[in-house]
Amino acid sequence: MKLTSTTKKFILHWGEMGTRWGISRSVAQIHALLLISPEPIPADEIATTLEIARSAVSAGIKELQSWGLIRIVHHMGDRRDHFTTLDDVWETFLLILRERRRRELEPTVAVLRECAAEAASTKAIPATTLKRFSDLAELLELTDRWCDRAQSLSPAGLKRLANLGDKVFKLLG
Amino acid sequence: MKLTSTTKKFILHWGEMGTRWGISRSVAQIHALLLISPEPIPADEIATTLEIARSAVSAGIKELQSWGLIRIVHHMGDRRDHFTTLDDVWETFLLILRERRRRELEPTVAVLRECAAEAASTKAIPATTLKRFSDLAELLELTDRWCDRAQSLSPAGLKRLANLGDKVFKLLG
């Protein structure tokens, strides 16, 4: 795929943001490329466009698939897999939320609950530390619940909620 | 500071989670240690407790300070800086939100707006790509606004909102 200065700018930026959020630069770049490609593209085209090895693309695709962020499409008369992102960015957002919840939020809540329980049953850990474990567990559990409830929304529903921001904050007066 | 198996578990887990969110392991560990320390501790104690070089602690502290996550405290008769986290985890949450918004969300929205504008004014970029830029910009801008509104809440207010989850989702019927 031919990149323009605009598409290049987006891909590079998305790659940088990836690194800030724990995603490797080239995986994020692959995602960026697929996000803006007008149609599904095969792995070798990703490799030549981003100037990375075919094998790195293979690994990157596997990673993106583990997040559920890309789909495989086939074309008549072409044995190669062609890759594409979902077409709704809100659905993408929900997927990322779901995975981060599963991979990071829930395990962390579990660890914090364990730590709180252990801290409660030993004199070796001061009360202030126990309180900290509980406070963190509470915060992350509430965050977890928000993420969970979001999962029950359709992409369009999530978008509607996002637009309802003002009303939500007024709930607090 | 003497670590128990419980506090060790928490520090190691927090360090791992750091790496998943783009924070270096040892910086996250320093943060974890300060989170659970009953009182402020000096840099050299952080170094010996976590078994890392004093200079690494210095860099880590600088990083945490750039996020606003730690405070310096002084004790009579001790020239060393002692470090501590905020005591409200909801305030910590707000700080992280604020910084991520400033460092990542806003620059990304800006780039997407630029890309959309450029895509709109050249035939070299297909309409589908322009749409993708706009959709992403819209999503991130709405996210940005939520983060912004959260900033106007007190830590206690944020906690109240977090507990209001069910009501918020019922707004959608």
Added chain:
DNA sequence: TTGTAATTTCAGAAAAAACTGAAATTTCAG
């Protein structure tokens, strides 16, 4: 001032992460 403790800086080392290219494996049309 002066000397010492505390902190920071920084060049090089070490560790971790990511990438390459060749080989192995899988897939599938003929």
Added chain:
DNA sequence: CTGAAATTTCAGTTTTTTCTGAAATTACAA
């Protein structure tokens, strides 16, 4: 089946990130 295309695996390399320890700087008590 057979062979070529497509994909994956993986050992070794490169790149990036992080860490160390010595030296420089800063802060401050005497």
